Amino acid sequence: MSTRTTDGLRAGDSRSAATSSSSTKAGAIAGWVDDRTGLAKGARYIMSKVFPDHWSFMLGEVAMYSMIITLITGVFLTFWFVPSAGHVEYNGSYIPLKGVQMSEAYASTLHISFDVRGGLLIRQIHHWGALLFVVAIVCHMFRVFFTGAYRKPREINWLIGTMLAMLALIEGFAGYSLPDDLLSGTGLRAAQGFMLTIPVIGSYFVYFLFGGTFPGEAIIPRLYSVHILLLPAIIVGLFAAHLILVMVHKHTQYPGPGRTNENVVGFRLMPVYTAKAGGFFFIVFGIIALISSLFSINSIWNYGPYDPTAVTAGSQPDWYMGFADGALRLMPGWTEVSFGGFTFTYGILLGSLVLLPLVYVLMGAYPFVEQWITGDQREHHLLERPRNADTRTAIGVAAITAYCVLWFAAGNDIIATHLSLSINDITWFFRILFFVGPLLAFWVTKRICLALQRADREKVLHGRETGEIVRTADGRFYERHEPLDEYTRWHLVTGEPPVALALDSGTDHNGVRRPASKSERRRAKWARFFYKDNIPPVTPAELIAAQHDGHGHEAVAEIESGETTSRH
Amino acid sequence: MTTHGTPDGAHTPMNDEHGSTAVRLDQGHIQGTGGIPAQFQNPGLPPHVERMSDIDPKAAKRAELQVASMFILSILGSLACLVAYFVIPTHQQIWIPAIENGNLSHLAIGLTLAISTFFIGAGAVHWAKTLMPDQEVVEERHPLHSTPEERQAFARALAEGDAAAQLSRRPLLKMTLAGALGLFAIPPIVQLVGGLGPLPGDDLSTTFWDSKYWTNGKAPRLMRDPEMTPIKASDVTIGSVFHVLPEGIMDSEHPLDEKGKAAVLLMRLHPDQIKSQKERDWGYHGIVAYSKICTHVGCPVGLYEQTTHHLLCPCHQSTFDVTDDCKVIFGPAHRPLPQLKIAVDAEGYLIAEHGFAEAVGPSFWERG
Ligand code: HEM
Ligand code: FES
Numbered sequence: 001m002s003t004r005t006t007d008g009l010r011a012g013d014s015r016s017a018a019t020s021s022s023s024t025k026a027g028a029i030a031g032w033v034d035d036r037t038g039l040a041k042g043a044r045y046i047m048s049k050v051f052p053d054h055w056s057f058m059l060g061e062v063a064m065y066s067m068i069i070t071l072i073t074g075v076f077l078t079f080w081f082v083p084s085a086g087h088v089e090y091n092g093s094y095i096p097l098k099g100v101q102m103s104e105a106y107a108s109t110l111h112i113s114f115d116v117r118g119g120l121l122i123r124q125i126h127h128w129g130a131l132l133f134v135v136a137i138v139c140h141m142f143r144v145f146f147t148g149a150y151r152k153p154r155e156i157n158w159l160i161g162t163m164l165a166m167l168a169l170i171e172g173f174a175g176y177s178l179p180d181d182l183l184s185g186t187g188l189r190a191a192q193g194f195m196l197t198i199p200v201i202g203s204y205f206v207y208f209l210f211g212g213t214f215p216g217e218a219i220i221p222r223l224y225s226v227h228i229l230l231l232p233a234i235i236v237g238l239f240a241a242h243l244i245l246v247m248v249h250k251h252t253q254y255p256g257p258g259r260t261n262e263n264v265v266g267f268r269l270m271p272v273y274t275a276k277a278g279g280f281f282f283i284v285f286g287i288i289a290l291i292s293s294l295f296s297i298n299s300i301w302n303y304g305p306y307d308p309t310a311v312t313a314g315s316q317p318d319w320y321m322g323f324a325d326g327a328l329r330l331m332p333g334w335t336e337v338s339f340g341g342f343t344f345t346y347g348i349l350l351g352s353l354v355l356l357p358l359v360y361v362l363m364g365a366y367p368f369v370e371q372w373i374t375g376d377q378r379e380h381h382l383l384e385r386p387r388n389a390d391t392r393t394a395i396g397v398a399a400i401t402a403y404c405v406l407w408f409a410a411g412n413d414i415i416a417t418h419l420s421l422s423i424n425d426i427t428w429f430f431r432i433l434f435f436v437g438p439l440l441a442f443w444v445t446k447r448i449c450l451a452l453q454r455a456d457r458e459k460v461l462h463g464r465e466t467g468e469i470v471r472t473a474d475g476r477f478y479e480r481h482e483p484l485d486e487y488t489r490w491h492l493v494t495g496e497p498p499v500a501l502a503l504d505s506g507t508d509h510n511g512v513r514r515p516a517s518k519s520e521r522r523r524a525k526w527a528r529f530f531y532k533d534n535i536p537p538v539t540p541a542e543l544i545a546a547q548h549d550g551h552g553h554e555a556v557a558e559i560e561s562g563e564t565t566s567r568h
Numbered sequence: 569m570t571t572h573g574t575p576d577g578a579h580t581p582m583n584d585e586h587g588s589t590a591v592r593l594d595q596g597h598i599q600g601t602g603g604i605p606a607q608f609q610n611p612g613l614p615p616h617v618e619r620m621s622d623i624d625p626k627a628a629k630r631a632e633l634q635v636a637s638m639f640i641l642s643i644l645g646s647l648a649c650l651v652a653y654f655v656i657p658t659h660q661q662i663w664i665p666a667i668e669n670g671n672l673s674h675l676a677i678g679l680t681l682a683i684s685t686f687f688i689g690a691g692a693v694h695w696a697k698t699l700m701p702d703q704e705v706v707e708e709r710h711p712l713h714s715t716p717e718e719r720q721a722f723a724r725a726l727a728e729g730d731a732a733a734q735l736s737r738r739p740l741l742k743m744t745l746a747g748a749l750g751l752f753a754i755p756p757i758v759q760l761v762g763g764l765g766p767l768p769g770d771d772l773s774t775t776f777w778d779s780k781y782w783t784n785g786k787a788p789r790l791m792r793d794p795e796m797t798p799i800k801a802s803d804v805t806i807g808s809v810f811h812v813l814p815e816g817i818m819d820s821e822h823p824l825d826e827k828g829k830a831a832v833l834l835m836r837l838h839p840d841q842i843k844s845q846k847e848r849d850w851g852y853h854g855i856v857a858y859s860k861i862c863t864h865v866g867c868p869v870g871l872y873e874q875t876t877h878h879l880l881c882p883c884h885q886s887t888f889d890v891t892d893d894c895k896v897i898f899g900p901a902h903r904p905l906p907q908l909k910i911a912v913d914a915e916g917y918l919i920a921e922h923g924f925a926e927a928v929g930p931s932f933w934e935r936g
Pocket of ligand 1: 070071073109298
């Protein structure tokens with residue numbers, strides 16, 4: 001070993017070795033710990049791990065930090081919050097509610113907001129942190145999806161991430177329900193309503209969960225233990241597994257000069273990444289604190305305590321529940337059948353208890369479906385630019401579009417009043433858009449991706465436009481193009497060729513032709529759907545041809561004509 | 569496109585008609601002749617560009633000072649936060665334009681906390697960007713999977729364990745163990761689920777209007793919510809709407825639970841506006857009472873449009889037509905709101921002689 005590290009201690013274990021190797025106090029402590037754990041080796045290994053740098057890799061960090069901030073402030077809140085539906089008369093310092101009957105949960109939340117110094121700030125940080133947590137998870141997921149980071153070997157981490165995303169939603173809903181204000185109770189009431197639609201056991205399920213009639217007195221303490229114990233434990237556990245897998249896989253990186261599928265180019269955890277990532281925690285904390293002090297969220301004192309008969313106009317759930325609310329609004333009322341004394345309300349069931357898990361099941365399944373289609377079993381550590389994976393990008397945008405349609409449909413009343421339109425028309429518009437929108441989005445996205453791919457090709461073949469107009473000797477004008485340097489060019493010509501399907505090798509190992517099986521043929525069809533429009537990157541031969549070919553104009557024309565003819 | 573290269577990623581040979589320079593550009597992955605590589609080669613890391621602070625000690629010193637000032641700013645923020653906590657009284661309000669919550673203590677503690685945390689982060693990041701090494705490091709990746717020998721060793725260890733435990737040799741042990749493991753989780757689950765809640769029974773189909781809740785055998789009066797005063801038929805003018813609860817509900821064991829099922833809306837229409845004979849019969853001179861609990865997922869239906877006689881649920885906009893037995897005319901609800909049959913007692917107050925004829929609120933399997 002060239003330099004002495006603390007694990008040198010292990011060798012002799014003599015007092016003199018210990019003192020000589022750790023002249024500093026920190027070194028001495030590290031030595032003490034290492035003597036008893038042997039951690040130095042592993043710690044050194046982790047500290048020297050290399051992480052690539054890109055702004056989009058910070059999205060996952062934002063999720064992690066807002067989760068930590070929410071966990072910490074949540075522990076603070078537990079010291080004052082009373083998870084009880086027991087009734088009290090409010091006697092705190094918020095005058096408008098003095099003397100009002102309410103649950104202890106609501107009264108203690110008022111207490112936190114008005115009588116614990118800084119308590120409102122902690123509540124606000126907790127709530128804003130929770131919102132940012134969910135937003136960051138979603139953005140992080142988009143990054144992973146659109147760059148294909150979920151491909152082998154990272155499928156397990158995609159599944160863990162999917163579960164985290166779903167649990168974050170449920171955790172947020174559980175927390176939102178705790179203060180027992182009018183809005184949170186209304187949300188719970190709706191949840192109880194759709195649980196009732198579960199076939200056969202709906203009412204039993206609800207009575208067991210709520211401990212009887214709605215609202216009852218059991219749901220707040222039960223949600224409390226789910227919110228502060230059960231789900232946080234699962235979330236933290238999954239999150240730890242998520243991070244460990246990131247370490248094991250080593251982070252993906254964008255393609256670029258010097259970056260290959262076999263290396264990681266970036267900065268070591270110690271010190272650069274520690275400083276950047278650790279610093280980023282405080283930046284996120286600071287921004288959440290700033291937002292929390294300036295913008296009030298969930299001002300429960302304005303809503304009043306929950307009362308199942310009190311009306312809330314324009315009530316909206318937290319943003320991440322909006323899509324389920326929208327689905328409930330769009331579902332037509334005829335989706336209920338009665339037969340032989342039984343009632344089955346499949347519409348509500350579909351729009352709520354089926355939709356929510358379904359979204360996550362589809363998300364979780366996607367990598368495996370794509371892998372089946374492409375037949376791609378290689379390890380991928382280089383990300384793909386979204387434009388180069390046109391079909392995947394288009395599928396993603398189509399899914400986001402469907403989600404957004406539902407989300408906006410949750411505001412159909414607000415849209416109706418603000419635009420003075422009939423709510424009936426708006427609802428029909430959204431119903432149709434839910435089916436047409438994703439198709440349209442798919443098509444448009446695909447066109448945009450292909451146009452960008454073509455533009456990349458252009459740029460490689462003819463260089464960057466300089467904006468300089470040059471006049472030739474025979475009086476023609478053209479714009480001077482500057483050839484790309486090899487580093488810039490590399491960004492535009494990398495990309496692993498698709499693994500096409502081994503369908504046409506319809507011979508078995510004895511060389512006898514066998515007809516492709518039905519499932520193989522189906523797979524081939526899907527693969528064609530997936531890859532058919534993709535424009536392969538420029539090859540050196542093409543570049544040479546283009547350069548020889550008088551600024552390559554004819555060559556380009558040929559690309560275009562070639563394309564149009566082959567598409568017919 | 570016609571070609572993409574063959575399955576294994578090999579490249580389509582060039583067409584004969586093209587020379588080595590006139591390459592068809594629509595085919596992708598075309599191999600040129602004469603030693604042109606099939607694909608571009610990775611040029612390797614671009615040359616490192618030094619930062620100002622790497623070359624110029626003055627710039628480095630400046631960066632150091634910038635970082636230190638951010639840390640000092642954070643220290644000041646923390647101190648100010650402490651001062652704010654102790655000095656500003658909890659209920660001091662101030663008015664700031666565009667800011668909803670003007671609690672001074674909240675604002676001061678929050679903003680100083682924001683400064684205290686943000687500038688630790690800003691300082692650290694600036695430090696990393698200006699002074700810490702910015703030359704990228706390359707680390708090799710290694711295949712994730714174990715070597716075939718390791719896999720074999722693993723399989724062997726598994727097989728040896730199995731042999732040592734004699735699991736495969738003694739199917740009786742295997743089966744009984746599987747049975748025991750399969751069953752042991754059930755009692756705890758039964759304990760948990762069994763202790764959770766009462767069975768629903770007919771609870772979802774009954775309300776506080778039902779005769780079993782009557783006090784001394786008298787049909788309950790319709791009471792104003794929240795004043796809990798009885799309502800004379802003559803109080804209900806055309807176009808008015810009353811939020812109504814059954815008499816005595818506040819003395820029940822769980823008033824909120826009862827309110828969630830028994831809440832009623834009372835409206836008066838011109839009798840000839842009413843299109844349904846049953847609705848007219850169950851009302852009193854055009855006064856009709858309907859459940860206030862939405863048949864969709866249970867929000868209180870609280871918005872009454874006097875001109876159209878529509879009831880609107882604020883949750884998902886289900887709209888019920890009061891002139892036509894509260895049938896759904898828009899929105900996701902399926903069933904009409906159940907009607908409460910009302911009458912007038914000897915003193916002229918509105919009463920309900922029966923409970924609802926059907927379950928109120930959201931649908932459920934056995935509601936019929
Ligand atoms: C990271 C996941 C978490 C999320 C997404 C989350 C979300 C929420 C939300 C949205 C609220 C409503 C806040 C409001 O009043 O406006 C809430 C309340 C609450 N949360 Fe959490 N929370 C999380 C973790 C925790 C943890 C770990 C604890 C405790 C150990 C906790 C304790 C509480 C308490 C006591 C309340 C009720 C007090 C109040 O509403 O002011 N939370 N949570
Ligand atoms: S609860 Fe009334 S419309 Fe949904």
